[in-house]
Amino acid sequence: MYGSVLTTPELVECVRTATLAPSLHNSQPWRFRLVGETVEVYVDRDRQLEVLDPDGRELLISVGAAIFTLRLALRSVGRVPELAILPDIDRPDLVAVVRPGPFAKPSAALSGLADAIAHRHTNRQPFQAKVVPADVIEELRAAADHEGAELTIAGPASRTIIAGLGREAERRLRSSDGYRAEMGRWTRPMARRRDGVPAAAFGPWDAMERLPMRDFGIVHPQLQRRGERFERHPTIAVLTTSGDEPASWVCAGQALQRVLLSATRRHLSTTPISQPVEIPSIREVLADRRSGRFAQMVVRLGYGPSAPTTPRRPVTEVLQQIAD
The missing domain is CATH 3.40.109.10 (NADH Oxidase)
Incomplete structure (x- = not known):
């Protein structure tokens, strides 16, 4: 009360x-x-x-x-x-x-x-070919700004570059020592497991290989993930902070959640895409050193089907x- x-x-x-x-x-x-x-x-x-x-x-x-x-x-x-x-x-x-x-x-x-x-809920399904309204985008930008971060919506050229960087990051991660084992640790089915990513939340793979969706199928090929056509022109946003130290990372997390909840409130589906910011050299490309902005997360936004809960x-x- x-x-x-x-x-x-x-x-x-x-x-x-x-x-x-x-x-x-x-x-x-x-x-x-x-x-x-x-x-x-x-x-x-x-x-x-x-x-x-x-x-x-x-x-x-x-x-x-x-x-x-x-x-x-x-x-x-x-x-x-x-x-x-x-x-x-x-x-x-x-x-x-x-x-x-x-x-x-x-x-x-x-x-x-x-x-x-x-x-x-993180939604790894294809989204509708529907434009996110400008007033909703402004609301999401304001949400990030409220927590001391900045949300930038990628234009057509930047969107293509970011998607390409994400695919290259995924390729490099797959070749990293211990990557499959680590992914397996957090996706391995276990009785009464209350953490990790369940198979129901993996989502399909992008049949056109445009979007850098995490490929959980490399660890569990027996699941036979289906290929589907994802949206041709996804709405991609980059969340940045003015610093790049632990306090800035905590700030980014608060801003990210405020953005995600604001999107959910406006009936949007969201997919945080972290591969491009997990490879230092690729993350550097997303930074803007002239304005002192550091990329912390890439987020896909759109209108999608309901997503499963995770434990x-x-x-x-x-x-x-x-x-x-």
């Missing part, structure tokens, strides 16, 4: 909501700790993908997405969150401290974003401690 002190069960529910954030290969690399009304958010480095993400950039982007979701969950129950990023140099795994701040009823827009949390670990596995 708005204007009341949050109970421990309500805080636990906010943490559970935060675990619905997206993460690389659904690795869910986060841990939480309650200290009174304060929520400490930690990175779980045991869940880092060493081949795809040796520097931990995508690791912190994932945690940043969970931080934004936690902030939004607190906002939806009537508290303005107070946030400190990387607050303790002696505890590098402590990514953020989030405290419920003043009481305030959320706006209709914030309530809409909160409602979108449970409906946001989440129970809150009891990620909520490390409850303390008074």
